Amino acid sequence: MQIGIVGTGLIGASIGMSLKSQGYEVQGCDSKPEHIEIALRRNAIDSGVSLTEVSKLDLVFICVSPSLIVPISQEAYQSKGESSVFTDCGSTKTEIAAWATSNPDFVPGHPMAGHEKSGPSFATNWLFRGSKWILTPCETTSPRALDLVEEFVKKMDATPVRLKPDSHDRQVGILSHLPHILAGLLIESRKSIPKGDISGGSWKDLTRVAGVDPLLWADILISNRTELSDILSKFSDDLKMVTTLLDSNDRKGLERWLKEIAIAKEKQK
Amino acid sequence: MQIGIVGTGLIGASIGMSLKSQGYEVQGCDSKPEHIEIALRRNAIDSGVSLTEVSKLDLVFICVSPSLIVPISQEAYQSKGESSVFTDCGSTKTEIAAWATSNPDFVPGHPMAGHEKSGPSFATNWLFRGSKWILTPCETTSPRALDLVEEFVKKMDATPVRLKPDSHDRQVGILSHLPHILAGLLIESRKSIPKGDISGGSWKDLTRVAGVDPLLWADILISNRTELSDILSKFSDDLKMVTTLLDSNDRKGLERWLKEIAIAKEKQK
Numbered sequence A, B: 001m002q003i004g005i006v007g008t009g010l011i012g013a014s015i016g017m018s019l020k021s022q023g024y025e026v027q028g029c030d031s032k033p034e035h036i037e038i039a040l041r042r043n044a045i046d047s048g049v050s051l052t053e054v055s056k057l058d059l060v061f062i063c064v065s066p067s068l069i070v071p072i073s074q075e076a077y078q079s080k081g082e083s084s085v086f087t088d089c090g091s092t093k094t095e096i097a098a099w100a101t102s103n104p105d106f107v108p109g110h111p112m113a114g115h116e117k118s119g120p121s122f123a124t125n126w127l128f129r130g131s132k133w134i135l136t137p138c139e140t141t142s143p144r145a146l147d148l149v150e151e152f153v154k155k156m157d158a159t160p161v162r163l164k165p166d167s168h169d170r171q172v173g174i175l176s177h178l179p180h181i182l183a184g185l186l187i188e189s190r191k192s193i194p195k196g197d198i199s200g201g202s203w204k205d206l207t208r209v210a211g212v213d214p215l216l217w218a219d220i221l222i223s224n225r226t227e228l229s230d231i232l233s234k235f236s237d238d239l240k241m242v243t244t245l246l247d248s249n250d251r252k253g254l255e256r257w258l259k260e261i262a263i264a265k266e267k268q269k
Helices: A010-020 A033-041 A066-077 A094-100 A143-155 A165-190 A201-207 A214-223 A225-247 A251-268 B010-020 B033-041 B066-077 B094-100 B143-155 B165-190 B201-207 B214-223 B225-247 B251-268
Strands: A002-006 A025-029 A059-062 A085-088 A109-111 A132-135 A159-162 B002-006 B025-029 B059-062 B085-088 B109-111 B132-135 B159-162
Touching: A002 A010, A010 A025, A010 A033, A010 A143, A025 A033, A059 A066, A059 A143, A066 A085, A066 A094, A066 A214, A085 A109, A085 A143, A094 A165, A109 A143, A132 A143, A143 A159, A165 A201, A165 A214, A165 A225, A165 B165, A165 B201, A165 B225, A165 B251, A201 B165, A201 B201, A214 A225, A214 B251, A225 A251, A225 B165, A225 B225, A251 B165, A251 B214, B002 B010, B010 B025, B010 B033, B010 B143, B025 B033, B059 B066, B059 B143, B066 B085, B066 B094, B066 B214, B085 B109, B085 B143, B094 B165, B109 B143, B132 B143, B143 B159, B165 B201, B165 B214, B165 B225, B214 B225, B225 B251
Parallel strands: A002 A025, A002 A059, A059 A085, A132 A159, B002 B025, B002 B059, B059 B085, B132 B159
Antiparallel strands: A109 A132, B109 B132
């Protein structure tokens, strides 16, 4: 059983570290030679190979930026091994799931893990431990491919969760992309006040992911722009509602809203 | 040296625990008998006393909800000891600083610490360790009172920082109140998606403080509504700007904005 990793950044190298630590042979491919160097040094891969070579392996993880997943998968498929199974780790799923409809050995996926530092230097073999790993198989996806990917997701101590691609994109739009945008907007707001850190815990928490990997995140947000347009429009309406409560000095209304939030938060757990 | 605590909630009881662990005698006063009971059991106070009694002590911390600080301080001052020094822990400072102008022994303050659980059960003697503790003295504040409060802030391992009251209210509006509002709005957004937790780390971070102590937070937000009105209006404009970048599929513009955020975040450290 040989594992291939296309894109040895934070996610790809973490997959490699986890599976290599369990005895699997892992080969990596990356357009940046320094990523391969670091991934080798950190024991995330056994060797750096070409896309052609990596595509022949048994299980191939495509861990590149969302807009590159379909073109790179298409290219990789030129030299795909007969029984090779592919999966990806992209943050939006509608586009890749449409492509996968005609490619039964490709299981679209998205591990719900990461952190605010990118690149293989920050990879760890426990990155996925305890987290959900979403898979958005199509009706045409081969059961063998789906089973294999789920088996390896579990090996990385993550829990596989099956979702429809559009439901996935809506949910991560709210659960991940919106928080990233708000974190950025908080940093933007702070530009108007003097330097000097008097912030407490809530500021540190809410801005942790701000400004993370701008090229990757521009790609992620653009790839989900249709869902995000709806989500941000609804968010803007809610913001107006809270602003009105404050502007009209409506203490009771604000208390009611905050109590509703406390209850909703408990229910969402 | 006897310490008085008015309001033995999370902040008041944490001050008590920290100072009692350093050998000070601490007396507490709270309108809720169960708070006094818990504070006694947790070694946050030596005894529960009346507001009249607590007001005679050497250093009195007023740890009540913002809208109650001026009325309670006024009442406490009826029986204030001649050399007693008072300080408060309220999240907004303009109103109390105006009152303190004619009360030189009162030093308006605000420890930048707390967490998402309220009440004396969650108090700890290290709550303020490593955090900033803002003081907004007036021109009329007595140097003796200011020195004494700063000395005790340091005893709790916090760093005293002096600010003008309006600058304080602007800064905490952005650094603390805005994050709390956004955390609530995130929970609001999530109501539109199915239950079932696929969220990652960013969601947990950004919603940690959502729905915390609704009565207290309605009071805090209302007490800072003038600043928040400006802050939310600017935030709403910034949100529109990002929405426009997404709606117009402006990848380059979004990359530019995210890069600016990454740079601003570094500068803000």
